[in-house]
Amino acid sequence: MTGALVAARRDFDIVGLLVLAMMTGLGGGVIRDVLLGVAPPVNVASWERLLTATLAAALVFWQHDRVSRREPFIMVLDAVGLATFCVTGAIAALDHEIAPATGVLLGVITAIGGGVVRDVLSGRTPVVFSGELYAIPAVVGATLTVVLESFDPLGVLYVIPAVLCFGLRLVSMRRGWSAPGARSRQ
Amino acid sequence: MTGALVAARRDFDIVGLLVLAMMTGLGGGVIRDVLLGVAPPVNVASWERLLTATLAAALVFWQHDRVSRREPFIMVLDAVGLATFCVTGAIAALDHEIAPATGVLLGVITAIGGGVVRDVLSGRTPVVFSGELYAIPAVVGATLTVVLESFDPLGVLYVIPAVLCFGLRLVSMRRGWSAPGARSRQ
Amino acid sequence: MTGALVAARRDFDIVGLLVLAMMTGLGGGVIRDVLLGVAPPVNVASWERLLTATLAAALVFWQHDRVSRREPFIMVLDAVGLATFCVTGAIAALDHEIAPATGVLLGVITAIGGGVVRDVLSGRTPVVFSGELYAIPAVVGATLTVVLESFDPLGVLYVIPAVLCFGLRLVSMRRGWSAPGARSRQ
Structure with missing residues (x-):
C-alpha cells in the first residue's frame, strides 16, 4: 500500500505501481524464505x-486522490503490517x-525488507536507515518473539510482541521519535 | 547488450560493463531460479x-562507437530477448x-528482472516502471504461455505468445505507446 | 567496517549503520550461498x-571520529577481506x-558482492564499477584459486592467490591505478 503510494507520487506507470506494491507487501517474506531455502517462497506461491x-x-491506481488523503490511516495499517x-x-x-540471533534477524528482515526494496527500486535512500523509528x-518485537518461543508457549501469547511493536511504532510516529546517529552524537 | 551500453554511457570501467552485461542478460533467469529453489541457477552454472x-x-568495450550507432538494431534484439x-x-x-499466477509472475520476472537489476545498479529509476510499454x-506473453500450457500442447505452439510479445513491444516502440499512470488519470 | 563508515558519513541512524555493516561484511557470502542453494546461508546462520x-x-557508532581518522588502516583491512x-x-x-567459470564468478561475488549491496542501499553508484582497481x-585471486584447486593441493597453497590479490589491491591503491573504460579508449 505504501509501495503503491510512493509509486504514484513518482509518476510511475501501472507496472511500477504493481511491482512496488508487491515488493513492499511481499518482499520481506520472500527474502526470508530465500534465506531459509523455502522454494518457491510462500508469498510467491x-x-x-x-x-x-x-x-x-488497483485501489491506488483508480482512487489515488482519495487514498492519498487517508495517509494517516495507511500509516497505521503499515504499523500493523510491521508488527505482524x-x-x-x-x-x-x-x-x-x-540460532536465536538468526531468528531475530529474519523476523526483522520480514518486517522491513519489503520497504527497503521499495525504496531501492524507487531510487531513494531507504527510510528505515535515517530518521523515523521504524526498525x-x-x-524489539522479533527479539521478544524468539525469547517467548523458547518457553514453548500457547500461540496466543505471541500477541504480546506484536502489540508491543505496534504500540512502539505508533507512539514514535506521534512523538516524532528517531533513532540516534553516529554523527549527531559527536 | 543494453546493459553494457548503459555502462559505457555512464563511463563505468570494464568491470562495471561486464557486471551490467551479465546481470541484464542473465539476472532475470537467476532470480527465477533462486525463487524456484534451482541451485545453482542455470544461468550461473x-x-x-x-x-x-x-x-x-567485450564487443561494447572494443567497439563502443559502432555498437552505439546501431542502437535501433539492439533494441530489436532486446525485444527478441524479452519475448523469449x-x-x-x-x-x-x-x-x-x-499456481498459474506464480507461473505468470516468474515468466515476467525472467523477462524484465535483468533490466531492473541493471537500472538499480547503475543508479537510475528502472525504465520498466515509467514510460515505455515494456513489461x-x-x-501478455507469460499469461498466454500459462494458458496454453494447460492444454498440454505441442512445443511449437509456444511460438505464438513469443511472437505476440515481440510484436507488441515492437509496435509500442514505433508508436511511442506508454502504460497509464495513476496521476495522469486524475 | 567500510559499510558502517559510509553509513555514518551519510548521517544514517544506528539501524542504517548496522544494516550496512552487516551487508558489506556478510552480503557477498550470503549471495554466494543463496546461488549455491546453501540454506540458511552460513553468514546468516x-x-x-x-x-x-x-x-x-558499534565501534563506528561510539568512536566515529577516531575510526574515521584511521581510514588508511581500514582500507588495508578491507583489502585483507577482499583477498580472503x-x-x-x-x-x-x-x-x-x-563449472570452473562458475567457481571464479562465485569467488568474485563473495569478495565484491557486499560492497555492491552497500553502495546500492546507500544510494551511490557501486564503486567497483568505476574508478579504482577493486574487482x-x-x-585474479579467484581464477588462480580455481586453477590451483584442480591440482588438489595442500590447503596452505591457497595463501598464494590470497597474497597476490591483496598485493595487487594494495599496489593499485598506492599508485592510483584504475581499470580501463569503454569511452576513454575511443
Missing part, C-alpha cells in the same frame, strides 16, 4: 497473496532449527 | 551463457508444480 | 559472524560440483 497486493495497487511481520517472520524462521520496534 | 554475456560486454524470456521463464516455472508485452 | 558485524558497527573472500568464496563454491584483483 500463494495466488491469494499476489491477488491482495494486486488489489491494493516481525512476529510471524521470526516464528517461521524458528521452524528451521536456526527498532521490529527488532 | 552454464559457462556457455557466462561466455556469451562476456562476449557481448517471458515464454521460457514461464515454462521453466511451470515445471515446478506452482505489459511480457505479461 | 552463524551468530558469531552476526556479532562481529554488530561490533564493527575471493579465495574462500571460490573454494566454498568448488565444493558444489560446478580485478579479486578476479
